[in-house]
Amino acid sequence: MVILWVLMALAMFSMVLLPVFRRRSSGIQLVTPGDPDAADPADYGFLRQEELDIRMPGPDADLLDVLDVVQRTQDYRAASQLLAGTETEGETRWQRVQAFAGAASLELQQRPGGVSETPGGQWLRVWRAEAPKDAGGAAVHAEFLVQQAWRTSTPGTDDFRIIMEEARSACGDAALLSPGDPIPYIIELSVARGLGYSQPEFEKLWLKVLDRAPSHMGAHLAALHYWCEKWHGSRETAYAFAESAAARAPQGSLLAAMPLFAVFEHLPEVNLVSSFYQSEVVTKAVHGALYAVHAARPDDPMLAHVRHLLICFLVRGERWSEAMNQLVHVDGHVGALPWTLSPDPAADYAIYRALAVAGYEANGGSPATLSH
Numbered sequence: 001m002v003i004l005w006v007l008m009a010l011a012m013f014s015m016v017l018l019p020v021f022r023r024r025s026s027g028i029q030l031v032t033p034g035d036p037d038a039a040d041p042a043d044y045g046f047l048r049q050e051e052l053d054i055r056m057p058g059p060d061a062d063l064l065d066v067l068d069v070v071q072r073t074q075d076y077r078a079a080s081q082l083l084a085g086t087e088t089e090g091e092t093r094w095q096r097v098q099a100f101a102g103a104a105s106l107e108l109q110q111r112p113g114g115v116s117e118t119p120g121g122q123w124l125r126v127w128r129a130e131a132p133k134d135a136g137g138a139a140v141h142a143e144f145l146v147q148q149a150w151r152t153s154t155p156g157t158d159d160f161r162i163i164m165e166e167a168r169s170a171c172g173d174a175a176l177l178s179p180g181d182p183i184p185y186i187i188e189l190s191v192a193r194g195l196g197y198s199q200p201e202f203e204k205l206w207l208k209v210l211d212r213a214p215s216h217m218g219a220h221l222a223a224l225h226y227w228c229e230k231w232h233g234s235r236e237t238a239y240a241f242a243e244s245a246a247a248r249a250p251q252g253s254l255l256a257a258m259p260l261f262a263v264f265e266h267l268p269e270v271n272l273v274s275s276f277y278q279s280e281v282v283t284k285a286v287h288g289a290l291y292a293v294h295a296a297r298p299d300d301p302m303l304a305h306v307r308h309l310l311i312c313f314l315v316r317g318e319r320w321s322e323a324m325n326q327l328v329h330v331d332g333h334v335g336a337l338p339w340t341l342s343p344d345p346a347a348d349y350a351i352y353r354a355l356a357v358a359g360y361e362a363n364g365g366s367p368a369t370l371s372h
Contacts, residue, residue, distance in 0.1 A: 041350075041357050043367050044324075046331045052346040056099060057336035058304030063096050067103055076127035076137070083136030088181050091301040094218045097136070097183055100124075101143035105151060135178035142170035142187045146194075155194055164194045182212035182219060189222040193231050202226055217254050217302045220245050221261060228265045238262045246288060256292035257306045260285040264309060264338065277317035286313050290322070304329075308336035308349075315352045320359030324370055327353055 042048070056063070066078045079100050086093040107120025124144060127137040145167035153160040168191045174184035185208045192202050209219045220242075227233035227241045242262035249255035263285045268276075276282065289310050296303050307326045314323035331353070339345035360370075 041353050044328070044357065044370060046327070046353060046357075049346050049350040051332075052349065053333045053335065054339075054345045055102075055335050056095070056333055057308055058301070058330060058333050060092070060095070060099075060301075063099055067099065070100075070123055071103060071107070074123045074126075076123045076131075079123075079140070080127065080131065080134055080136055083140075084134075088178065088183075089213045089216070091216065091218055094183055094186060094216070095301055097139050097143050097187075100140045101147055104140070104144050105147045108148075109151065133177060135174060135181060138170065138174035138177050139181070139183045139187065142167055142174050142184060145170055146187055146190045149194060150190075160194065164191050167191050168195070180212060182209050182216060185209045185212070186216070186219045186222055189219065189226065193222075193226045196232060197226075199232070202232070215250055215253050215255060217258075217305075220255060220258055221305075224258070224261060224265065228262075230265075235266045238265060249292075252295050252297060252300075254292045254296050254300060254302045254306055256295070257289035257309075260289040260306075260309055260313065261337075264312075277313060282313065282317070286310065286317070286319075289313075293326075304333065305336050308334070309338065311349075311352055311356070312338045315356050315359075318359060320356055320363060321365060323352075323356040324360045324365065327356060328370065 055067075062082060066082045069078045070076060083093060083096060083100075086096060101124075104121030104124040109120070111117060111120035113119025121144070124137075124141060127134065128141050131137055145163055149160050149163035149167060153163060168188065171184045171188040171191060174187070175181070178184070185205060188205055189202075189209070192205055197205070206223055209216065209223075213219060224238060224241060225231060227238045229235045229238065233241075239259065239262050242258035245258045246256045249258075263282055289306055293303065293306055293310065296306075307330045311323050311326045311330070314320075314326065334340075334345050334349040339349045342348035
């Protein structure tokens with residue numbers, strides 16, 4: 001199996017070959033496209049790699065429609081109306097704020113502007129200028145600044161700190177416009193990580209989030225990053241935070257999957273041994289996430305996030321059938337961890353999907369035996 005993971009790693013880094021695997025009872029091998037024994041994800045109704053949507057983890061037709069209007073017309077008003085009509089405390093509004101901010105940030109990256117060119121994301125600047133008291137616009141602007149800091153500069157540099165300080169001020173402005181809204185404080189969690197808030201200062205900010213949205217999973221994931229070993233905590237602190245969140249999770253809450261995200265954040269830089277993904281700590285976290293998925297509402301906006309991370313762990317643990325059961329629910333949208341860490345999220349996802357199909361068929365599975 002070590003050879004399999006080496007092959008997969010090479011494919012993930014090269015991103016030049018379509019991932020096609022041969023299904024054999026003796027194992028799985030990388031083969032060329034068109035091989036008669038190649039497993040074909042299309043047999044299961046899965047989309048081709050080039051058709052995968054990398055913008056979000058799951059479908060949100062209203063958001064996609066509004067994003068299209070805003071980017072085509074450069075008029076912010078449809079975005080303002082959508083956010084105004086979205087529940088303040090819920091996960092959906094947070095995801096939409098992130099999506100609008102990300103769209104503006106990517107536009108600016110693609111069109112930085114010049115003497116004869118209007119910079120990308122101009123609609124967000126107009127939004128803030130024409131509707132300075134719009135809480136939705138203020139939140140999107142604050143998140144835009146955070147994304148710009150992480151996207152365009154290196155943590156610890158003067159440029160990074162200047163943008164993050166501006167983002168902190170923007171979070172304060174957004175909070176004043178909507179006192180009961182958790183989103184300005186959730187955005188500031190990322191500012192806290194970037195600027196290195198002290199632990200007491202961070203905990204004070206975290207209490208403001210909990211007062212407004214105690215079961216908000218997006219907020220918990222943002223806070224988990226702060227407590228990770230690579231930032232301002234440790235493996236033990238991050239695990240304790242995630243396990244505490246899971247323990248107090250209300251019935252049906254996806255917070256029960258938090259330990260899996262903590263494990264993911266502390267994976268070794270290189271680990272191609274499948275036995276690691278079958279270890280007790282990983283197995284326990286995977287089972288917690290599977291339970292959370294089973295108990296969650298089908299329309300929970302965070303459900304796709306958990307399913308995508310499960311696919312990664314289930315494939316690496318060679319739990320092919322369970323991986324396929326997650327794939328049928330999320331295929332088509334890949335804007336989630338772990339794929340978004342790759343320069344080509346669709347290609348990364350497609351490799352894991354092809355492995356799942358090949359492993360499933362090598363063990364007797366077929367499109368006819370897969371339940372949807």
